[in-house]
Amino acid sequence: MDRYTRLVELGWNMDLLRSGTVMVVGAGALGNEIIKNLALAGVGNVLVVDLDEIETHNLTRSVLFRGADVGRRKAEVAARAAADIEPQINIRWFDTPVQNTLGLGVFRNVDVVLGGLDNIQTRRDLMRSCMLTDTPFIDGGLYFLDGDVRTFLPPFPVCFDCTMTQDERDAGWRRWSCLGLLGDDGAGVGPTAPTVASMIGGLQVQLALKYLHRDFDGAFEMRVPNGVRIRFNGFADEYERWDLNRETDCPTHLTATSIPESSITSIPHGADMAASQLLELAQAELGPEAYVELGFDVVHSLQCYQCGRSEASARRRGALGIAETMCPTCTPSTCAECGHSIAKTIASRPDLVFPDKVDCASCFESNPLVLRDAQTLNRIEPDSAALAYTLAELTVPMMDILEARDFDGQKSMYLQLDGDRDRVFGAS
Ligand SMILES: [Zn+2]
Ligand SMILES: [Zn+2]
Numbered sequence: 001m002d003r004y005t006r007l008v009e010l011g012w013n014m015d016l017l018r019s020g021t022v023m024v025v026g027a028g029a030l031g032n033e034i035i036k037n038l039a040l041a042g043v044g045n046v047l048v049v050d051l052d053e054i055e056t057h058n059l060t061r062s063v064l065f066r067g068a069d070v071g072r073r074k075a076e077v078a079a080r081a082a083a084d085i086e087p088q089i090n091i092r093w094f095d096t097p098v099q100n101t102l103g104l105g106v107f108r109n110v111d112v113v114l115g116g117l118d119n120i121q122t123r124r125d126l127m128r129s130c131m132l133t134d135t136p137f138i139d140g141g142l143y144f145l146d147g148d149v150r151t152f153l154p155p156f157p158v159c160f161d162c163t164m165t166q167d168e169r170d171a172g173w174r175r176w177s178c179l180g181l182l183g184d185d186g187a188g189v190g191p192t193a194p195t196v197a198s199m200i201g202g203l204q205v206q207l208a209l210k211y212l213h214r215d216f217d218g219a220f221e222m223r224v225p226n227g228v229r230i231r232f233n234g235f236a237d238e239y240e241r242w243d244l245n246r247e248t249d250c251p252t253h254l255t256a257t258s259i260p261e262s263s264i265t266s267i268p269h270g271a272d273m274a275a276s277q278l279l280e281l282a283q284a285e286l287g288p289e290a291y292v293e294l295g296f297d298v299v300h301s302l303q304c305y306q307c308g309r310s311e312a313s314a315r316r317r318g319a320l321g322i323a324e325t326m327c328p329t330c331t332p333s334t335c336a337e338c339g340h341s342i343a344k345t346i347a348s349r350p351d352l353v354f355p356d357k358v359d360c361a362s363c364f365e366s367n368p369l370v371l372r373d374a375q376t377l378n379r380i381e382p383d384s385a386a387l388a389y390t391l392a393e394l395t396v397p398m399m400d401i402l403e404a405r406d407f408d409g410q411k412s413m414y415l416q417l418d419g420d421r422d423r424v425f426g427a428s
């Protein structure tokens, strides 16, 4: 207990911190500070999600990374460094996009979600999962010498999406869907200050620790302000705080209402189960014409109108780029004029890609581009193309909660994939 004496003097209760579970999305500059602080404070259980690799320029802004770590996964290196700080910590890392990695059942089982991201779409997706499961979301952001923290706690009088304009939502989706699922170091965001990352990450963790103590009868009351933005102005050297406003037409508020805990049935299967098996479970409860909502669109086949070929696929809509959407038969692989790779032009010069042609990045000759039609599905139902896949292949995340409905949508139930619990949280 010696180790935590000073923290106990601050009013922290170590049992509460040790039994707490915090999800950290993003292990860049901000994530490093967040994870470091959680480990120093003795928070017992941490999930880290980041799909990026460490690059040399990360070393000036990431306390948990060393030169020898360049090329390794940010999530793994950050998690190992945290375990070096506090060997008792149960820290789990994931290096795939959070959207198809950690499902609603994970959100329901963590105390707080901390965001250390720079892309809007992932924040909107996190906000949605938090609202469906009554999980607090404390988001951090950095911009030049500025930084800010936004708090969104149940019952969510305001949410992250309320703070967006429709243009920002569209731009966020476009950027996310063009480049696939962006990591926290996505391009075009502007430089951020590691000094400010310490301040913002520190504030996020302090709020999270207070949240863990919300019902604790300690020396002083621990309260976390809900629906506020706390901004550090790095030019004026001032903190400002103001209340965020609910937007009446907020798409997340209109569609994401909390799933009542009493309506959730845990099943002993994970996301590696066959979609057909899940449908059978739903049918056993809700009748032969029951179906299961996925909650997102999956592209299940790509069809070329020109050559008539179709290809089976199971990719989340939005994560499919032009390179995957173009017909490999009808689009030449190299420039007819100079032989430069068309795929390279698509990857490096999106400004040269048009709906029906690609202008070669090397010689600017126009080459034909044929994009295929994406056939999508958003539910598992009798005779559906989804039945050929496992849930994971359909990009259903681990421990997800899926809604099953009867034929006319009158009766419904929620099924939680509990078979993934150990893969997410570690063997208990
Ligand atoms: Zn909202
Ligand atoms: Zn074709």
Ligand SMILES: [Zn+2]
Pocket (backbone or CB within 6 Å): 335, 336, 337, 338, 339, 340, 360, 361, 362, 363, 364, 365
């Ligand atoms: Zn060319």
